[in-house]
Amino acid sequence: MNLAIRDIHHKQSRFLLTALGIGLLLMIVMGMAGIYQGLSEDALSFLECAKADLWIVQKDTRGPFAENSKIPWSLEDRAYALTGVAYARAFVSHTIQREYRGKQMRIVVQGLAWPRDDGSALPLISGRALGQAHYEMIADKSLDLVLGERIPLGKNVYTVVGITTGMVGQSGDGIAFFTISDSLSIQFDIPAESVRLEREARRSRLERQDTGKTQPSLLAKAYGPVSQIPALGTQYVSAIMINVAQGEAPERVAAVIAGWSDVSVYSNEGERELLLMGIERNRKQIGMFSVLLAIISSIIMALILYTLTLDKVHDIAMLKLMGAQNSMIIGLILQQALILGALGYGLAYLFGLWIFPHFPRRVVITNANLIHLAFIVLFISFASSLLGIWKAMRIQPNEILS
């Protein structure tokens, strides 16, 4: 006869309510691990999707994710020309915050190296990849935009042609993909008056120099958009992503690029480490909070089991009087602790499945996290039963006479 089960059955509602409380606590512990996992996956989402072998960034920086990096766009062609490089793409990324539909919307603007990269490798859930050089965008579903929606950004309006999933930046803001030139337009959008003043200043500078005097066509262009005067205006991107040719060792290509004096190069794994270093503090913060919660859960569970044991002082005394061995009484308390832990764990998982998707940032519960938590719950159950067992062992059979 299993006394633990009989007792639980007798006090079903009380036990369930207790398990509910434990479940909610464990759900928070589970959620903490899930938040960290979510942070990591969010941070790595583009890196995983881009599948670049190498990243060329500004010399001596840890860009483009861990810190700012600025390199000439023309480096894309330089890298492309290298032996063993199959693919080179410029990478531009910056975050903007604009008011849209009466709400503040934060968007990570990311450039795609159109036409080499039209975004078809992205995890599209509806719509299509970019179909033209300008005024189209692919938005992550977390931005809450719909296909065909027209978003004014800067001086242009962009149409949503595709929707991705799981593409968010380090801060959890949804990524929107544009062509690189569009993303630069958005990034460097300045008021018309500023443009006019800058163009005027540019022309006046040129007029004072020999270049302006000897090249009238350049002088004429100086009053136009900066992108139309390549001799004067170099456009910058954050990084260049390289994919090496099949059979080529990325290390060899990286060694060649490392010899260039104006840039630094990182492997994809190196970028990944740099990215994760960026959220290391968050990981520690969340980890410490999780440990604290686990300790609190243990204490609460211990108090609950102690109270459950106190409720049974008379029954335990009677069992001892009848000659029950300690193992039977320890088993009663330990089994209840384990059942409480298991039930709490199950409820935590179910609550998590229900509640976590509604969190503003992703909470990712992995199998590894679930297994870790199962062991933690097992440990908590054992540890928390000790107080109850200690009390039960002190109960004397003669207490039945009192």
Added chain:
Amino acid sequence: MKIKINPDAPAVEVRSLTKVYGSGNTEVVAMKDVTFSVRRGRVAALLGPSGAGKSTLLGAIGLINPPTSGSIAIGGCQVMKDSSPLVDVRAFRRKYLGFAFQKANLIPFLTAVENVQVAMEINNIPPRKARKRAFELLDYLGVGNRADNLPSMLSGGQQQRVAVARALANNPSLILADEPTAALDSYRGRQVMELFRKVAHEQNAGVIVVTHDHRALDVFDEIFEMEDGALRFSNHPTS
């Protein structure tokens, strides 16, 4: 020490049992120099006012409250010498002693039959066999029809019968009952006392009942009276 019970020996035999609580100025002698025995198949009453030492004596015999000095033999087996047990007291209680109290002390989360069954399972009797005997015992004591009820659904008298069934579960040599009828009306009280008599005679167990109730003394084979910790008077109504 290997336990050896002699079926021909008295159910219990105590010699010069003394129990002292505290020491010096706070010393209280709860029981002094008590000597008596009860044979198997006999039911004995232990009378006396509150504080006379009845429960102390019962606790000592029940191996739950060791005496300060004296000896106790149960079924011819020496179980206690002074304050030292000579046997594994928990194992001995499990096999050879049965208990009933003023309160039935049934385990509230077990049904009537499970309350009896658990006493046997503690004694390593297989669950199926234990359950069968538990039903038989409840039938024997007239509460078979309430076997599947929780204690909270039973009347005081029914609970006490279940408690007696539990006390009988392992065929004990000795049953100790501490004011088992105190919470019952006189009719039901007498019924329980008669039940003990029936059990003692039919199960060949010695029964000691601590009681204040003088109305059912005719039920007992032997009567002992305690006062100020001493066994002052004994009477054998049937002799």
